[in-house]
Amino acid sequence: MAVLSVLRAAAALVVRRSPHKLQHLAGNNLLRAFPIASKVAVRLGSNGKQMFAIKSSQYYDRRFLHLLRFYILLTGIPMAALITFVNIFIGEAELAEIPEDYVPEHWEYFKHPITRWISKYVYDPPEKSYEKMMALISIETEKVDLRQKHLEVRRLMRERGDGAWYQYETLDKNLIDNSQKTNPDY
């Protein structure tokens, strides 16, 4: 502040010493309308007491906003430029009837060129995901069928006893000693 006031005093002195030099320097026509510095009533308002305004620090807030703006615009500006150029120079597709004997590709059902590009190079065709889902469902259906059959087979084999399962090994009946059964217990 002190430096500023010194500078200001020096500037005032220079202008006061050569009031008309400015006008001669810059050509008479342009600066004739400028008032002479020493004759104008200037109100600098420097008779108030100098105050130190106690505020909280704005360093962190300003830094945050600066960084936010920077990182958003880092990809925002190229994206905005790209989208503008695509909209202006490439333009959207036109609606047309499907020609005879022509099967359009899966990306030819979209209007905007960027959606078409994404559908062509990034996404799978919707037919593919449909078929994948159908394959999963068919596998699960087969599993359900087989499990049901398994349970039914178990039930029948146990009930009828003439199947391959539920066969248990027992002793040979020739090994049983029947001699004690010939005598009664009394």
Place this chain on the structure above:
Amino acid sequence: QKNKFYYYHQHFRRVPDITDCQFGDYLCYYEAEMQWRRDYKVDQEIIGILQERLRACQQREGNSYVQNCAKELEQFKLGAKGYQSRYGDLGAYGSARRCLMKQKHRMIEERVKAVSEA
């Protein structure tokens, strides 16, 4: 613009409905479900178009829209009533099966009402 390119409306083949599927034929269920979802989307678009027409009509007519827009209003009311009775309160997890159950309940109520009126 030098290179013109076109976009088309996709035509889907009609597959058997949920009511035409055998019990436990999950593949048939899936195809019917997908068809029902496509029809749901188409119906939503239809309702949107009716709304747009009504809105445009009201904007055009200004303060005399009550009597001049009667036709658009009738169309929209009809469409909205049908939409509400078919897809109305299915919720976010609406499916073809739930829609069928809703139709069943509707028919039961109609039958009960017809019996009670007769």
